[in-house]
Amino acid sequence: MRVGAEFLGRFLPSYVERTVYVSDPTYVNHYPVFELSGFRVKEYPYYDPKTRGLDFAAFHEFVKNAPRQSVFLLHACAHNPTGVDPSRAQWDQLLPTFRDRGHIAFFDSAYQGFASGDPENDAYSFRSWAAAGVPVVVAQSYAKNFGLYGT
Numbered sequence: 001m002r003v004g005a006e007f008l009g010r011f012l013p014s015y016v017e018r019t020v021y022v023s024d025p026t027y028v029n030h031y032p033v034f035e036l037s038g039f040r041v042k043e044y045p046y047y048d049p050k051t052r053g054l055d056f057a058a059f060h061e062f063v064k065n066a067p068r069q070s071v072f073l074l075h076a077c078a079h080n081p082t083g084v085d086p087s088r089a090q091w092d093q094l095l096p097t098f099r100d101r102g103h104i105a106f107f108d109s110a111y112q113g114f115a116s117g118d119p120e121n122d123a124y125s126f127r128s129w130a131a132a133g134v135p136v137v138v139a140q141s142y143a144k145n146f147g148l149y150g151t
Contacts, residue, residue, distance in 0.1 A: 001030075001108060001139035005037035008071060008104070008137065020071045020106070021062075023047070027080040030073055030108070044072070047082045054084050060094060069102040076138070077122040078111035085115060091125045098134045105134055110141040 009018065020039045022030050023046035031041050044066075045058035063072065079085050086094065098105055107126040113119035130136040 002033050002037070004106060004137045004139050005034050005039065008106070009037035009039060012071075012104075016069045016071075017067055019067075020073055021066060022073045023059075023075065023079070025081055026073065026075075027108070027110075034073070039071070046079075047084055052084075054086060054090070056086065056090050060097065063094060063097050063101070063103065066101070066103065069104065071104045071106055072098075073106045073108060074125070076107045076109035076112060076125050077115035080108075080110065086125070088124060091128065095129055095132055095134060098129065099132060103134070104137065105129055106137040106139070108139050110139075112140070 005020075012018070018039050019042055020034045021042050021044045022034075024043035025047060026043075034041050044062045045055050047053075048055040048058075066072075075085070077085055097103075105126070109123070109126065112122045115122050126136050126138050
């Protein structure tokens, strides 16, 4: 994730605002990773504690009204810390908004395979968006899901 944030910080056109939007709440390490790469970090509405679910309407509305070419950090699956993910239909609804607004989708994929039990299924968000022409950055971790860094 740090490499992707540094890349965007260095190579986004100068007219693109150096702000990354993260879900409220998000994994606490997301803040310093992007701040160290020169980004301001702001939150978008995501979790509704009343329903213990995704506040999709508020999330989607925020995306629609964000400045063009905004950078959004999205959790590909198994949202950390809530565990609440958009459905496939909701990912599909967000996709044209991201594409039409020129937003950059920065996916954190730390738990691929944990949400549904199927790594292919849990890659739906970023694979379908990349195929549809949305600018996508994917930070892929194998530490948890495949245990590659364990002993």
